[in-house]
Amino acid sequence: MFQSCNYFKGRENRFKQExxxxxxxxxxxxxxxxxxxxxxxxxxxxxxxxxxxxKSEDIWYYIExxxxxxxxxxxxxxxxxxxxxxxxxxxxxx
Numbered sequence: 566m567f568q569s570c571n572y573f574k575g576r577e578n579r580f581k582q583e584x585x586x587x588x589x590x591x592x593x594x595x596x597x598x599x600x601x602x603x604x605x606x607x608x609x610x611x612x613x614x615x616x617x618x619x620k621s622e623d624i625w626y627y628i629e630x631x632x633x634x635x636x637x638x639x640x641x642x643x644x645x646x647x648x649x650x651x652x653x654x655x656x657x658x659x
Contacts, residue, residue, distance in 0.1 A: 577641070577657075580616075580641070581638075581639060581640070581641055582638055582639070583636070583638070584636065584637060584638050585610070585612055585634060585635065585636040585643065586608075586633075586634065586635045586636070587606030587607055587608045587610055587633065587634060588606060588607040588608075588631065588632070588633050589604050589605070589606060589607075589628055589629070589630055589631065589632045589633070589634060590605050590606065590607050590630060591604070591605035591630065592604055592605070592625070592628065592630070593605065595613070598613070601613045601615055602614050602615060602625045604628065604634070606634070612634075614628070614643075616657050616658055617642075617643050617655040617656070617657060617658065622655075624643075624645070624655050627645060627653070627655075628645055629647075631648050632645055632646065632647055632648070633645075633646040634646070641656075641657035642654050642655060642656055642657055643655045643657070
């Protein structure tokens, strides 16, 4: 079934208005969502990270338990902050 670009643009606009913030306490593949890679945050949020994967560097392997993540309202990119304070930004791909 074909889905229009407007569908994805609408989803992107809604996602842009969300804030994501927390410390990673778990990583798993969601068997109910085509084994999508997910993060469990200390604040209880579970977030999918497919939107930040790319061929040059897989965010799944970069993020570790104890890292902090942040995506502000109005933004699409995700910051991963290591306990050492080093920050790396992953570009949103959809």
